[in-house]
Amino acid sequence: LRPKRTLRLVLWTAEEQGGIGASQYYELHKANVSNYSLVMESDSGTFLPTGLQFTGSDKARAIMKEIMSLLQPLNVTEVFNGGEGTDINFWIQAGVP
Numbered sequence: 001l002r003p004k005r006t007l008r009l010v011l012w013t014a015e016e017q018g019g020i021g022a023s024q025y026y027e028l029h030k031a032n033v034s035n036y037s038l039v040m041e042s043d044s045g046t047f048l049p050t051g052l053q054f055t056g057s058d059k060a061r062a063i064m065k066e067i068m069s070l071l072q073p074l075n076v077t078e079v080f081n082g083g084e085g086t087d088i089n090f091w092i093q094a095g096v097p
Contacts, residue, residue, distance in 0.1 A: 022088070026091065041088045051077055052078070064079050
């Protein structure tokens with residue numbers, strides 16, 4: 001069997017030292033940017049989230065809102081504008097939501 005999609009979780013260090021880990025990962029994988037459907041970063045500490053920030057197209061935002069509605073039992077449903085983060089900005093600038 002061959003899966004249709006792969007979920008890749010990447011953990012790195014050195015964000016505070018100039019984003020070295022994120023920069024290196026992007027440089028190694030940017031040739032495959034069209035294979036990436038979504039990038040996410042969680043970097044605000046430990047707290048009870050209410051939603052997430054999102055930078056995709058209107059069509060992608062509608063899909064994300066539908067997905068987030070599944071988290072209603074946890075009260076994590078908001079889709080805010082303007083997502084960004086040191087670890088994912090390279091990908092956002094390349095057009096990945």
